[in-house]
Amino acid sequence: xxxxxxxxxxxxxxxxxxxxxxxxxxxxxxxxxxxxxxxxxxxxxxxxxxxxxxxxxxxxxxxxxxxxxxxxxxxxxxxxxxxxxxxxxxxxxxxxxxxxxxxxxxxxxxxxxxxxxxxxxxxxxxxxxxxxxxxxxxxxxxxxxxxxxxxxxxxxxxxxxxxxxxxxxxxxxxxxxxxxxxxxxxxxxxxxxxxxxxxxxxxxxxxxxxxxxxxxxxxxxxxxxxxxxxxxxxxxxxxxxxxxxxxxxxxxxxxxxxxxxxxxxxxxxxxxxxxxxxxxxxxxxxxxxxxxxxxxxxxxxxxxxxxxxxxxxxxxxxxxxxxxxxxxxxxxxxxxxxxxxxxxxx
Numbered sequence: 001x002x003x004x005x006x007x008x009x010x011x012x013x014x015x016x017x018x019x020x021x022x023x024x025x026x027x028x029x030x031x032x033x034x035x036x037x038x039x040x041x042x043x044x045x046x047x048x049x050x051x052x053x054x055x056x057x058x059x060x061x062x063x064x065x066x067x068x069x070x071x072x073x074x075x076x077x078x079x080x081x082x083x084x085x086x087x088x089x090x091x092x093x094x095x096x097x098x099x100x101x102x103x104x105x106x107x108x109x110x111x112x113x114x115x116x117x118x119x120x121x122x123x124x125x126x127x128x129x130x131x132x133x134x135x136x137x138x139x140x141x142x143x144x145x146x147x148x149x150x151x152x153x154x155x156x157x158x159x160x161x162x163x164x165x166x167x168x169x170x171x172x173x174x175x176x177x178x179x180x181x182x183x184x185x186x187x188x189x190x191x192x193x194x195x196x197x198x199x200x201x202x203x204x205x206x207x208x209x210x211x212x213x214x215x216x217x218x219x220x221x222x223x224x225x226x227x228x229x230x231x232x233x234x235x236x237x238x239x240x241x242x243x244x245x246x247x248x249x250x251x252x253x254x255x256x257x258x259x260x261x262x263x264x265x266x267x268x269x270x271x272x273x274x275x276x277x278x279x280x281x282x283x284x285x286x287x288x289x290x291x292x293x294x295x296x297x298x299x300x301x302x303x304x305x306x307x308x309x310x311x312x313x314x315x316x317x318x319x320x321x322x323x324x325x326x327x328x329x330x331x332x333x334x335x336x337x338x339x340x341x342x343x344x345x346x
Contacts, residue, residue, distance in 0.1 A: 005152040012037045014149075015086075016044050019122035023107045025092065025138070027127045028151035029185060029200055031211025033162075034126040038088045045122065049086045050078050054095035054103070054125075062102050063113045073113040079106075084120035093127030093138050100142060108145040129187065156180035159212050160286070161321045169219040170287030171256040175249050177286075178279060182210040182245060197244035208242045215241065218249070225253060256283050266296045269303035281307050285315035289325045301334035312338075 006014070011026050015037070018024075028034050035051075042049040063073040079087070089103060102112075107125070110117040117123070129150070130137060138148075154162070156176050163173045176182060182198040198210040208214065218240045225233055230250070237246035259280055260272045275281055285307065292300050304312060316339075319325040329335045 005150045007152055007158070008033050008037060008154060011149065011151050012040050012044070014147075015041055015122060015124050019086075019124055020120055023123050023125070023146045025107075025125040025127060025143070025146045025148050026151045027093070027129050027148070029153055029187070029211070030128055031200075031213035032151065032153050033212050034151055035088070035090050037124075037126075038086065041086055041122070045086060047084055047086050047122070048081065049088065050081075051088050051090060052078060053091060054089050054099060055091040057095060057099045059098050059102060062099070063115075075112045075115040079112050079115060079117065081118060081121075084118045084122070086122045086124075087117070089123065089125035091127060092125040093130075100138065104142060104145060107142070153183060153185040154212055156183050159183060159215070160318065162212070163216075163219075164286070164289050164318060164322050164325075166216070167290070168216060169222045170283050170290075171253055172215060172219045172222055172249070173286045174256070174279065174283040175252045176215065177282060178252070179245075179248065182215075183212070198242060206242065208239055210241045210245050217241075222249075222253065225257075252279070255280050259284055262287065262291055265303050266299045269299045272303065274303075274306050278308060278311065281311040282314065285311050286318065288315065289319045289322055292319075292325055292328050294328060294331070297328050297332045298334055301329075301332055301338065305334075305338060313342075 006026075011024070011034075015024055026034055026037075038049050038051055041047075061076060062079075063075045065071050066074045087106070089106070092100065092103065095103070105111045105113075106117075106123055110121055110123055125146070127138065157180075160173045160176060162168075163176075179198070181196060184196055184199055186196075186199055186201050200206065200209045200211065218237055221228070221233070221236045221240065228236070234246055234250055237249055240246070241249070255277055259275060262284075265272050265284075275284065285304070288300055288304070304315065307315075316329075319329055
């Protein structure tokens with residue numbers, strides 16, 4: 001059977017390359033990053049964006065009548081621009097039926113009433129899977145106006161790559177690397193979903209569960225753990241990623257809090273002890289990716305050479321996906337020597 005899912009990266013590429021002529025609607029599980037595509041597209045396409053939360057709209061929010069000698073409908077200012085714009089119709093599957101019907105011309109013709117978007121504008125939308133049970137539904141005639149695709153949930157490696165570029169706490173990224181099944185999808189194996197205590201399951205009542213979005217929120221809490229008691233921490237994490245994940249993450253954080261400070265490593269890279277725990281080494285390595293710079297990279301590479309070999313390769317593989325870190329490393333003589341000895345292609 002043909003795989004009909006696309007990654008978030010490829011979804012954004014589709015919008016960027018084909019979005020002026022085709023309207024794409026991307027469906028996927030809650031919290032996987034569908035809405036975050038708009039920020040990336042705004043940069044890649046060099047256009048202003050318009051974010052529209054369709055679930056909150058009523059008909060009057062789209063256009064209003066203006067009476068002169070006759071009646072004409074004036075569009076909401078969010079649809080008005082002199083230059084091409086990117087319009088994201090978020091949660092379009094949750095919009096009221098009259099709102100969905102009114103948006104059909106925007107999907108097909110880039111038009112609201114008599115008002116057309118500027119030539120070159122892009123319109124795309126997002127919605128949840130109908131099987132998620134959160135009220136998303138588009139009629140067949142609406143789907144026929146668009147290219148309808150399912151966005152795959154990012155893997156642990158894909159999320160960590162994103163996390164490195166988005167200031168996610170290294171301990172949270174290391175936890176995801178150690179517990180990659182926290183980002184499994186219930187749609188891959190609905191029966192097995194009952195055995196995974198971390199993930200969203202539409203068959204169960206859940207107040208919180210692990211998603212890329214909730215992990216980012218958990219990172220915000222974890223970064224402030226020096227100012228939060230253990231009881232408050234477990235409560236806050238439970239309300240963010242679910243109790244099972246929260247208790248496992250809290251135990252994981254005890255390892256992270258015993259690590260040598262990065263500043264101490266840079267000051268004395270030959271003297272600071274290397275943790276015995278492989279997990280602790282991973283946390284150190286992931287944290288270093290966003291901390292290395294031209295002034296400290298030589299010292300870090302000296303320490304890095306003392307880490308377990310598999311952690312070294314993990315660090316390099318992840319660092320090379322980060323523009324800043326890869327540039328810093330490739331200008332470091334110590335790293336070039338390491339790459340030559342380890343036959344690592346740079």
